[in-house]
Amino acid sequence: MPIRQSNRCDLVKQSDIRSMTLACAERGGINLAQGVCDLDVPEPVLQGAADAMREGYNVYTRFDGLPELRLAIAEKQRRFQGLNLDPETQIVVSAGATGAFQAACTALLEAGDEVLLFEPYYGYHVSTLRAMDVTPRFVPLHAPDWSFDDAELEAAASPRLRAVVLNTPCNPCGKVFSRAELERVADFCQAHDLFLFTDEIYEHFVYDGLEHVSPACLPGMEERTIAISGASKVFAVTGWRLGWASCHPRWREPIGHFNDLYYVCAPAPLQIGVARGITGLGQEYYHELAEDHGKKRDRFCEALKNAGLAPHVPQGAYYALADISSLPGRDSRERAMHLLERTGVACVPGRAFWHDGAGEGLARFCFAKRWPELNQACERLERLS
Structure with a gap:
């Protein structure tokens, strides 16, 4: 051949x-x-990264990121979502939200699994799954309000279904899933024993008095939810490739090991820049x-x-x-x-x-x-x- x-x-x-x-x-x-x-x-982000280079943050970090950034992420999630994350055992810093999603999927999914996505979807989610020999299944969001139907959600369940991917606020349609809708998704995940991978990269871009709710806050979802976000959008640093996954301590090491395999670590001085941006910028x-x-x-x-x-x-x-x-x-x-x-x-x-x-x-x-x-x-x- x-x-x-x-x-x-x-x-x-x-x-x-x-x-x-x-x-x-x-x-x-x-x-x-x-x-x-x-x-x-933002100036604290730029200055933080520049200072970090001079301060010696120029070598490998631990596979899950620098403690300053993990601590800042945990504090931010407590402030905005009321989540109590342990920065030592529940956060993995990666090469962007895309990197965090890749590491999490590799750690928690098998070839031949099926994963449900709401449609319209973000193409990188689908491509990542397909490249791993995981089969995407789709549940439509119906315009004009991009609502989903419980019967269509239930019809997508199968013995090989392993997870749901949820993007809120959603790229491309801009839907912000309400707490009631997230509770319906949570009920589905618990009924079928599924992971919930959430892409929350646009969490701070919400309009008309609505609020972003992280599904990890919902009862029974702490162990199931792999919450993914990052600095790319909120600090306008898409080229820095800095994102993270937060999860139950049970999943942190396997996700972190694949993060180490794929990326070794996210850029050290840029981690400090983002950490100082998170801590230095108020509400x-x-x-x-x-x-x-x-x-x-x-x-x-x-x-x-x-x-x-x-x-x-x-x-x-x-x-x-x-x-x-x-x-x-x-x-x-x-x-x-x-x-x-x-x-x-x-x-x-x-x-x-x-x-x-x-x-x-x-x-x-x-x-x-x-x-x-x-x-x-x-x-x-x-x-x-």
């Missing part, structure tokens, strides 16, 4: 997010495709962040309406799904490319977030931009009308 690439390469392709980013760069457009929060990094920082992005959401969704691209107004995160079915093209990719060619504004084809073609009439736009760039994108889109 001739030498060849792994069969896994057929499961992991360049995402539509990446390909639209490249197409946008080639045309010098405004990139609302990739979820890059291009705001200023007002997070409040202002959500308030600013709420205003950007309103401005951008109004522009989409004016352009004839009806938006699904998000409750959280910093993306808006919009109806692009009126644009020329046979599918969402061609319509997104038409929009880029005509306006210079890049979005992500809706096909990236559904497994069955249900998103072909939609596209995802990221509005986490500085005001001048966002206003320019809005003006370009509004010329469509």
Whole structure:
């Protein structure tokens, strides 16, 4: 047999997010495709990382991260969610939330398992599972409020089902799962003896007086929940690759061992920068962040309406799904490319977030931009009308 690439390469392709980013760069457009929060990094975060390099934080850390960061994460979760995490036994710092998800899935899932995801989903979750020979199953979220049906959830159960993946606030649709909805998911997990992997990276981007609830807070879910978050979005450091998983002490070592295998450790001085950002920035920082992005959401969704691209107004995160079915093209990719060619504004084809073609009439736009760039994108889109 001739030498060849792994069969896994057929499961992991360049995402539509990446390909639209490249197409946008080639045309010098405004990139609302990739979820890059291009705001200023808070000064305590930058200064903390710079100081850490001079202070000698330039070598390997323990596989689960520096104690300063784990302690800061635990205190932050106590402050915002009322969780009492032991920073020594319940937190693993990794190479971004994506790294934490990879390490957790490898530690806790087997090839041949099934995992349930709500749809629309974040593509990296699905690709990670498929690359591990884990089969994703899907339960639809129904527009306009992106609700789920208990009967459809129950119908997805099977003897091989091992876990549920829940993204709240949700990328791409911006749904913030209510406490009542999370309790229904928790009941399902307990009834079928499942893990719950949560992606909470947008936990501080919540609007309209809603609140983010971490499912780990719910009765009976402490042992089952692997809560994943990170600094990428909230501190605008997507390139730093700093995330973490918090979990019951039973799972910390296996997750940490795979984290060590894949990444050894997250960058040491950057861990200190994030730790000092968490400890040095008060509640007002997070409040202002959500308030600013709420205003950007309103401005951008109004522009989409004016352009004839009806938006699904998000409750959280910093993306808006919009109806692009009126644009020329046979599918969402061609319509997104038409929009880029005509306006210079890049979005992500809706096909990236559904497994069955249900998103072909939609596209995802990221509005986490500085005001001048966002206003320019809005003006370009509004010329469509």
